[in-house]
Amino acid sequence: MSNAGRKILIEIKDFYVSFGDKSILKGINFKLYEGECLALIGASGVGKSILLRSMVGLEKPSRGKIFIEDEDVTHFTESEFIKVRKKVAYAFQGGALFQSMTVYDNLAFPLRAHTQLNESSIEKIIKKELDDLNLAGCEEKYPQELSGGMQKRVGVARSIIMSPKIILYDEPTTGLDPYNTRNMENMILRLQKRGATSILVTHDMLSAKRVCDRVALLLDGDIRARGAPQDLEKSHNKLLNHFISGTKGGY
Amino acid sequence: MTLIHQTLQFIFGVSILTKNIWVELWSKPFHLRLTLNQIYEIGYKSWPIIFVTAASTGLVLSLQFGFTLEKYGLKMYTPRLISIALFREIAPVFTAFVLAGRVGAGMTAEISSMKVTQQIDAIRALGSSPIKLIVIPRVLGSVLSIPFLTLFSCAISYVFSALTSVYQLDISIGMFTSRFFNKVLLLDFLSGFTKTFVFAYLIAISACYFGMSASQKKEGVGEVTTLAVVSSSIMIVISDFVLTWIFFLLWLK
Numbered sequence: 406m407s408n409a410g411r412k413i414l415i416e417i418k419d420f421y422v423s424f425g426d427k428s429i430l431k432g433i434n435f436k437l438y439e440g441e442c443l444a445l446i447g448a449s450g451v452g453k454s455i456l457l458r459s460m461v462g463l464e465k466p467s468r469g470k471i472f473i474e475d476e477d478v479t480h481f482t483e484s485e486f487i488k489v490r491k492k493v494a495y496a497f498q499g500g501a502l503f504q505s506m507t508v509y510d511n512l513a514f515p516l517r518a519h520t521q522l523n524e525s526s527i528e529k530i531i532k533k534e535l536d537d538l539n540l541a542g543c544e545e546k547y548p549q550e551l552s553g554g555m556q557k558r559v560g561v562a563r564s565i566i567m568s569p570k571i572i573l574y575d576e577p578t579t580g581l582d583p584y585n586t587r588n589m590e591n592m593i594l595r596l597q598k599r600g601a602t603s604i605l606v607t608h609d610m611l612s613a614k615r616v617c618d619r620v621a622l623l624l625d626g627d628i629r630a631r632g633a634p635q636d637l638e639k640s641h642n643k644l645l646n647h648f649i650s651g652t653k654g655g656y
Numbered sequence: 657m658t659l660i661h662q663t664l665q666f667i668f669g670v671s672i673l674t675k676n677i678w679v680e681l682w683s684k685p686f687h688l689r690l691t692l693n694q695i696y697e698i699g700y701k702s703w704p705i706i707f708v709t710a711a712s713t714g715l716v717l718s719l720q721f722g723f724t725l726e727k728y729g730l731k732m733y734t735p736r737l738i739s740i741a742l743f744r745e746i747a748p749v750f751t752a753f754v755l756a757g758r759v760g761a762g763m764t765a766e767i768s769s770m771k772v773t774q775q776i777d778a779i780r781a782l783g784s785s786p787i788k789l790i791v792i793p794r795v796l797g798s799v800l801s802i803p804f805l806t807l808f809s810c811a812i813s814y815v816f817s818a819l820t821s822v823y824q825l826d827i828s829i830g831m832f833t834s835r836f837f838n839k840v841l842l843l844d845f846l847s848g849f850t851k852t853f854v855f856a857y858l859i860a861i862s863a864c865y866f867g868m869s870a871s872q873k874k875e876g877v878g879e880v881t882t883l884a885v886v887s888s889s890i891m892i893v894i895s896d897f898v899l900t901w902i903f904f905l906l907w908l909k
Binding site: 458461462463483484486487488490491494495497499501502503504514515518519560563564 | 685769770773774775777778780781782783784785
């Protein structure tokens with residue numbers, strides 16, 4: 406898909422994150438276009454999740470800029486980030502569900518906080534989300550009664566329930582069985598068709614290929630390869646080939 | 657990290673948290689139901705432990721003062737001494753110490769568990785404020801419940817010290833009651849009661865600060881819970897000294 410003439414929704418410029426003496430991200434630059442799905446791949450611990458979390462203000466960068474719809478949000482305060490978080494959703498890796506609430510109340514949380522919908526409308530929306538993610542009948546269960554994969558799917562459902570413009574998925578298919586992996590991919594594709602723009606952090610190249618328009622390989626704090634999934638497969642980039650084939654190489 | 661550095665970090669962190677509470681307290685939405693839940697958790701659920709502590713305090717005070725004063729022929733001053741000690745110091749401070757353990761530890765463990773399981777981040781990511789949903793209801797719940805638990809503690813201590821005086825010191829219930837309340841000045845009561853609001857705030861703010869600053873490591877929960885109880889206990893002792901000094905300068909001398 407050509408990006409010419411498309412609006413840039415997220416732009417990361419010269420982005421650095423360090424914890425103490427340890428530099429995690431070292432000068433990342435990329436743009437995310439409207440309607441696009443970008444897969445961020447890379448070994449564990451290279452800072453993929455930190456990059457996603459920074460976009461919704463859950464981590465602070467050491468240097469660099471983050472633009473969301475041309476607005477510099479890098480130094481936004483917590484209250485200023487609230488409006489950003491209404492249009493940029495972050496689906497946590499482990500679901501991050503509220504343990505004291507049922508699945509229903511977890512899903513209702515953002516709707517009750519940010520909309521004026523009555524309970525019957527909220528119930529309809531929740532039922533539909535749960536059906537879409539193969540979770541019907543779980544409404545009254547508590548997160549600790551669900552498997553890890555189910556918690557992850559409820560977490561994704563909660564983050565997209567407000568129909569955000571941009572969705573950041575943190576390893577949405579890790580730990581899911583093949584059927585639910587496919588189900589999750591279909592849901593991401595459905596949301597893209599509805600106009601959502603997304604970034605997908607994943608180790609699963611097959612999912613990246615099925616769902617994403619572009620793939621970026623993160624290594625040693627920087628993006629070392631990028632392109633369409635089918636092009637990257639044919640690439641002569643050794644680091645990328647090592648990552649895809651699961652051989653040690655530069656890793 | 658040195659103790660001085662940790663202490664300065666704690667003072668700075670608590671000051672920022674206090675500022676944030678003050679700013680967000682006055683803006684919508686108000687989570688009344690969450691505050692009422694906390695009043696139930698902190699206030700109602702703490703009555704058994706406060707009952708036991710207050711009863712034993714009443715018994716011990718009566719025996720200690722009664723038998724000591726009896727040696728000097730001053731047994732009849734026992735009710736007066738007990739009432740001053742109870743209202744000014746013992747009920748507020750004992751109640752605060754007991755609740756720093758029960759309520760403070762529970763709050764810190766709960767909040768820090770939410771932190772390590774990313775529930776606090778989830779609140780933020782969903783466009784809500786953890787200060788509003790987590791911190792303010794606990795601080796308000798604490799400040800609104802603990803003074804009443806202290807009053808409850810005073811009442812129970814009175815009952816048990818009176819019973820001990822009747823059965824062990826041969827002071828009649830009428831005599832004990834009239835001497836216990838007769839010379840309790842409003843200032844005695846107010847000096848102790850005012851302290852309870854400060855202690856309640858210190859318990860809650862310390863628990864919330866340490867809970868919110870827990871690290872993602874699992875051992876972080878135990879560590880911050882210990883730190884919260886130790887810090888709030890030290891702050892209770894220090895603030896008790898400062899407030900007593902101020903009350904003496906202003907009224908009690």
